[in-house]
Amino acid sequence: MKILVPVKRVLDYNVKVRVKADGTGVDLSNLKMAMNPFDEIAVEEAVRLKEAGVATEVVAVSCGVAACQETLRAAMAIGADRGILVETDVELQPLAVAKLLKALCDKEAPQVVICGKQAIDDDANQTGQMLAALMGWPQATFASKVTLAGESTTVTREIDGGLETIELKLPAVVTTDLRLNEPRYATLPNIMKAKKKPLDTVKPDELGVDVAPRLATLKVAEPPKRSAGVRVADVAQLVDKLKNEAKVI
Amino acid sequence: MAILVIAEHDNQSIKAATLNTVTAAAAIGGDIHVLVAGQGCEGACNAAAKLAGVAKVLCAAAPHYEAQLAENVAALVVANAPGYSHILAPATSYGKNVMPRVAALLDVAQISDIVAVEAADTFVRPIYAGNAMATVKSADAVKAITVRTTAFEAAAEGGSAAVENLAAGADLGLSKLVGRELTKSERPELGAAKIIVSGGRGLGSGENYHALLEPLADKLGAALGASRAAVDAGFVPNDYQVGQTGKIVAPQVYLAVGISGAIQHLAGMKDSKVIVAINKDPEAPIFQVADYGLVADLFAAVPELTAALS
Amino acid sequence: MRESMEFDVLIVGGGPAGLAAAIRLKQLAQDKGTDVSVCLIEKGAEIGAHILSGAVMDPRALSELIPDWQEQGAPIKTAVTEDRVIFLSETGGRQIPNALLPDSFHNDGNYIVRLGNVAKWLGEQAEALGVEVYPGFAGAEVLFDEAGAVKGVATGDMGLTREGEPGPNYQPGMELHAKYTLFAEGCRGHLGKQLEAKYKLREGVDPQTYGIGIKELWEVPAERHVPGLVVHTAGWPMDSATYGGGFVYHLEDNLVSIGFVVGLNYTNPHLSPFEEMQRYKTHPEIRKYIEGGKRLAYGARAIAAGGLQSQPKLVFPGGALIGDDAGFLNAARIKGSHAAIKSGMLAAEAAFDALGAERSRDELAAFPEAFRTSWLHAELHKTRNFKPYMKKGLWMGSLLFGIDQNLFGGKVPWTLHNSADHTALKPAAECEKIAYPKPDGVLTFDRLSSVFLSNTNHEEEQPCHLQLKDAGVPISVNLAQHDAPEQRYCPAGVYEIVQEEAGPRLQINAQNCVHCKTCDIKDPTQNINWVVPQGGEGPIYQGM
Structure with a gap:
């Protein structure tokens, strides 16, 4: 069984975001980039399935600029067998990525695609579901447990207020939530090995996909600063405010 | 349209x-x-x-x-x-x-x-x-x-x-529900709670944390959270932590008790709809983001608040 | 059992010194048509993540290493256009006429850089030459062979619990063996410290003396920005007995680098370098550059300032100390990156020749010899008395250094000596408390919102990387005698005295640490031992 894992290169989780002074976007120049944390969980899950003998091959895919190769190498250092870079300088939005992934799924015929549930940059939370729709496959989003058996997979999902377990026919798309696993630390020998694993590069037009963005970003601004509210004199006034002004209790 | x-x-x-x-x-x-x-x-x-x-x-x-x-x-x-x-x-x-x-x-x-x-x-x-x-x-x-x-x-x-x-479509037969398990614990989960009562180092000890905040959280049906300082001091385990290195939460009400409001903590709760702060230090940064601030000794104010909600 | 790998040369630390050594080795191998395997490890999450410097860079060494650095796209763009040295009083300032300044204060031909970006670029050059560059791996332990020579280092274990037991994600460290290991950890490297002790490298030299530099990067309104302007200040807010000074460097893109350095031989335990930096920005001569601007980044790092007379022996069987790990910084010139690069090149040349002669794990005596006849030695020799003069106070020190440099060109027949910084603190009771102003949230800030901008991060579930030799000393000595100075000298709020029912207790917030090493230097009884946390942790400076 082949598993495909899309991985996205994003601003490192620890690096503070800064909105550009001219409001055209977020400043990313020369900043530290890293693999989207949810995608790291996806790679880890796929590699564990391979180590458990359920999967036979784990293919990592990244869509974007040439530097996404580093992200693919990081995925291979965790244990992915090879990488595919869909290289473009165009700003990619989730629908375009889903179409690129569909083209690769048509070629690679994986049984399972494991995606991060969302990227920590655009916070869209769309790509996995869109890919499933385009493929006509079932989906299990926000997975906290994945069991593969024969023709189907059983996935426990994190839903508001609890957990839901569903059974999907394969092939299927699974998207990861935080609690699915804790990714391993890549070791030096594995980072060294990853440098020698195969990495293919294709272009969107070779896959016949139009990746033109559908949404135009007009402006990016800092979030409104929270300002101090009022000081209450005592507990009674606090309760009154919460009940009658804020109406939250 | x-x-x-x-x-x-x-x-x-x-x-x-x-x-x-x-x-x-x-x-x-x-x-x-x-x-x-x-x-x-x-x-x-x-x-x-x-x-x-x-x-x-x-x-x-x-x-x-x-x-x-x-x-x-x-x-x-x-x-x-x-x-x-x-x-x-x-x-x-x-x-x-x-x-x-x-x-x-x-x-x-x-x-x-x-x-x-x-x-x-x-x-x-x-x-x-x-x-x-x-x-x-x-x-x-x-x-x-x-x-x-x-x-x-x-x-x-x-x-x-x-x-x-509306006419139903055909069953695609791709997926089926096996079961749902809604969290039954009396205490909602931190990430999903509508109200969070969160404690900081001002509580002084783990015993105080539980003795003061649990009854209040029970009254409000709230989840319990904590600042990193409280976690570091050993009052509560790691998974209570709200903040940059803990959970990012955005409940309807965030009640910060004895929390000074270090920026790392604010980063984890600033999107809450209503922020309430109880702290004896009027200069505590938490008051800069609180919708309702009460400068008071929490050891008196919290039991009083719990009682007032009865 | 840990896995191991063999290299010709292992380099610990990806700053200017380590990267220059790596590049030089590969260049020499290319020139000679031979192959040298070079591995470089760096504890930061990427190359440059732990680099923090002013910085005005003298391109001399870089031009020797990579003569066409300009064509190669080095991020070295802003030539210094003007030098200003200002003596500050509390409310005003007097600029020293440039004609009166010692040569060491002239920056014609130098560049204002973001040294982290320069390091990142050097890292790319090194990788392109075939150096195996591994950021995210900390050198945790020196390895010795049976003969007592250094045979490499082990990287740190990952995934240990707080108690030091293997956790669910445990990955043991790896042994990296080499014929020669170059230590380029920067100022007060924790392995360098062990090597100095083991091989008695400090015998016959002065103790090293240090400063703590605190730096912020600001984006300022265009009308306040003077690209290429270099401002150095002395005087306020330091009293005249305390060594310290500030800088404002105008970079490109409306960016201004602003910082303050306090000599760690300060005596008043109430002094807080962080708060000195904060109030420094409120001085009219400084605020005029940053008012209306936005602070983008914050960080801190100790620097070695002792000069030649504090430099340890550079070599030992199996390796060498390079860059600020060996104290190559030129405090009088307020710069060290050129010295770091040059020292790395010299060590690389010595190592390359030794490898060519099929030697291994012996002393690279050719490195200190080459240093002694280099321009770098001449430069450091000329300014060697700067820091000791400054111990005599700002005015007397400046006067004496001025005479030394301007009248004698540094060729005075005497060399002054340094003493260890941790011995300098007086009892708190004998010293005046310093009333620092409250942060205004506009120009001045508190520690934690500052640390936030260093992007620092440490996994909480791991052994504390700030080790106390004696857990009682923070209260029985530091608090009792010096009012717990670590609360103030730590620029990241790592150390806090917490009052509990059972009495005061030292709380160590190791997650905040920005790896500046000040605690390891300044703790009065040397009770704090800074060791590396998990690789890839600590600040993630972006072009600092």
Whole structure:
């Protein structure tokens, strides 16, 4: 069984975001980039399935600029067998990525695609579901447990207020939530090995996909600063405010 | 122009998130239709029909909609999409699951998690975990949108829309529900709680933390959280921690007790709707973000607050 | 059992010194048509993540290493256009006429850089030459062979619990063996410290003396920005007995680098370098450059300032200390990156020749010899008395250094000596408390919102990387005698005295640490031992 894992290169989780002074976007120049944390969980899950003998091959895919190769190498250092870079300088939005992934799924015929549930940059939370729709496959989003058996997979999902377990026919798309696993630390020998694993590069037009963005970003601004509210004199006034002004209790 | 709102419901009733989504639809402007896909969902349909501003409720009842799994619901929405300029769902685990599927099948972009409507095609949405706000304009004929529920008021009752039955689509047979296990613990989970009572080092000890905050949290049906200082001091375990290195939360009410409000902590709770701070230090940074601040000795104020809520 | 790998040369630390050594080795191998395997490890999450410097860079060494650095796209763009040295009083300032300044204060031909970006670029050059560059791996332990020579280092274990037991994600460290290991950890490297002790490298030299530099990067309104302007200040807010000074460097793109350095031989335990930096920005001569601007980044780092007479022996069997690990910084010139690069090149040349002669794990005596005849030695020799003069106070020190440099050109027949910084603190009771102003949230800030901008991060579930030799000393000595100075000298709020029912307790917030090493230097009884946390942790400076 082949598993495909899309991985996205994003601003490192620890690096503070800064909105550009001219409001055209977020400043990313020369900043530290890293693999989207949810995608790291996806790679880890796929590699564990391979180590458990359920999967036979784990293919990592990244869509974007040439530097996404580093992200693919990081995925291979965790244990992915090879990488595919869909290289473009165009700003990619989730629908375009889903179409690129569909083209690769048509070629690679994986049984399972494991995606991060969302990227920590655009916070869209769309790509996995869109890919499933385009493929006509079932989906299990926000997975906290994945069991593969024969023709189907059983996935426990994190839903508001609890957990839901569903059974999907394969092939299927699974998207990861935080609690699915804790990714391993890549070791030096594995980072060294990853440098020698195969990495293919294709272009969107070779896959016949139009990746033109559908949404135009007009402006990016800092979030409104929270300002101090009022000081209450005592507990009674606090309760009154919460009940009658804020109406939250 | 007509807007379709995909209702989140449990067949008997409408989930609160739907009410906020209806308000977002009203902000866009146009006839609002609410789709209820379920099984034995008359209760939910009738509740939707009573919402102010709703022109029509579309009821699609079939056994394969009972669990409201994404594959069948998305197909139903797409089949009924013609004629709608906007399709909205709440940005809950339900809406986030279904809507991208709808968007992809319609070959349109989705605008996720909107917090404001600037124009019928232009919306504001948070990116980078809310550290930046993007204003985006959609060029697509149909706008597929999920709505951040805390950014819009709940729609009030007062409507009397007609409920129209919709033909169910075929069961795609791709997925099935095995079971749901809703958290039954009396204490809601930190990430999902509507109210959070959070304690800091000002409580002085783990015993004080539990003795003072648990009764208050019980009264409010609140989850318990803590600052990193309280976790570091060993009052409570790691998974209580709210903040940059802990959980990022955005409840309706965040009650910070004895928390000074280091920026790392603020980064984890600044999106809460209402922030209440109780601290004896009037200079504590937490007061700079608190909607209601009480400068008081927490050892007196917290029991008094707990008692006042009885 | 840990896995191991063999290299010709292992380099610990990816700053200017380590990267220059790596590049030089590969260049020499290319020139000679031979192959040298070079591995470089760096504890930061990427190359440059732990680099923090002013910085005005003298390109001399870089031009020797990579003569066409300009064509190669080095991020070295802003030539110094003007030098200003200002003596500050509390409310005003007097600029020293440039004609009176010692040569060491002239920056014609130098560049204002973001040294982290320069390091990142050097890292790319090194990788392109075939150096195996591994950021995210900390050198945790020196390895010795049976003969007592250094045979490499072990990287740190990952995934240990707080108690030091293997956790669920445990990955043991790896042994990296080499014929020669170059230590380029920067100032007060924790392995360098062990090597100095083991091989008695400090015998016969003065103790090293240090400063702590605190730096912020600001984006300022265009009308306040003077690209290429270099401002150095002395005087306020330091009293005249305390060594310290500030800088304002105008970079490109409306960016201004602003910082303050306090000599760690300060005596008043109430002094807080962090708060000195904060109030420094409120001085009219300084605020005029940053008012209306936005602070983008914050960080801190100790620097070695002792000069030649504090430099340890550079070599030992199996390796060498290079860059600021060996104290190559030129405090009088307020710059060290050129010295770091040059020292790395010299060590690389010595190592390359030794490898060519099939030697291994012996002393690279050719490195200190080459240093002694280099321009770098001449430069450091000329300014060697700067820091000791400054111990005599700002005015007397400046006067004496001025005479030394301007009248004698540094060729005075005497060399002054340094003493260890941790011995300098007086009892708190004998010293005046310093009333620092409250942060205004506009120009001045508190520690934690500052640390936030260093992007620092440490996994909480791991052994504390700030080790106390004696857990009682923070209360029985530091608090009792010096009012717990670590609360103030730590620029990251790592150390806090917490009052509990059982009495005061030292709380160590190791997650905040920005790896500046000040605690390891200044703790009065040397009770704090700084060791590396998990690789890839600590600050993630972006072009600092």
